[in-house]
Amino acid sequence: MHPLPWYIAGPLIGLVVPALLLLGNKPFGISSNFGHVCSLLSPRRFSFRDSGQTGTWNLVFLLGIFVGAVAAWRFAPPLTLRLSPATVDALHRLGLTDLSGLAPREVFAWSALFTLKGFASVVVGGFLVGFGTAYAGGCTSGHAIAGLADLQLPSLLAVCGFFAGGLAATYFVLPLILR
């Protein structure tokens, strides 16, 4: 059944928050792993909040995400998405022709990595994800889900930022790099 309906997927994802708390009082937050890896690579230069032993559980959780994704892709891959006609139209106007798979092949392929659209999407986009989440102290999981559920004002500010940046990229950056 693709996609798994939002009213099943959303609550299940929400339950990860109490599950991690009950397992060991761990805060749900994926992007902490980037900081943790940096402090593992260079303990003297980086002292991120989750440095040291305490982040191991999160790296294991992240490894699980990878393995779960491999299993899902192997056994029940969402190959062709039923997208909103308005989005399909907008993406065609941006010059994308192949809308199958989980990301546009014309952009997210090894052969496109050193074209403007590939480099900007993968290398620059990835850099911004790592820099922005470290600066904001969290990503979708830590701020938009766990932080909002805990009614934390900083998380609300961060989520407003997520959307400001996302809308700017959608309407101003993507037309520049994809066309």
Place this chain on the structure above:
Amino acid sequence: MTLVPYFALGTAFGFILVEAEVVSWFRIQEMFRFDAFHMYGIIGSAVVTAGLALLVIKRLALRAPDGRAIGFPPKTLGNGVRYVAGGSLFGLGWAMTGACPGPLVALVGAGVPVMAVAVLSALAGTWTYGSLRSKLPH
């Protein structure tokens, strides 16, 4: 041994991320273009579910296996700049890669192996933030 439950939970989470198409660049575009309810339904119902669970945990005064009270340490607001500025930079990256950190890693194993480069790039981004941290407003 104590890490096994985290691995199991992560596996279930990663499986759901792919099956619900949360990892899809296209679904993220639909979201930022306000063309479909799917992603808002997922994030919204996840927040409500997690919020209700947190209320139950607080009401029952549940404790972690180590005996400490369960809950999140409050985030410090400061002047708020880090949340707005950092959040906006992440938002740019979210729409450009079509993935936030969990899906970025999931996609490497879900038919988009070139995302491994984006993961390395994200590490470089966090590394850069760590080097510049004392010079940035927080």
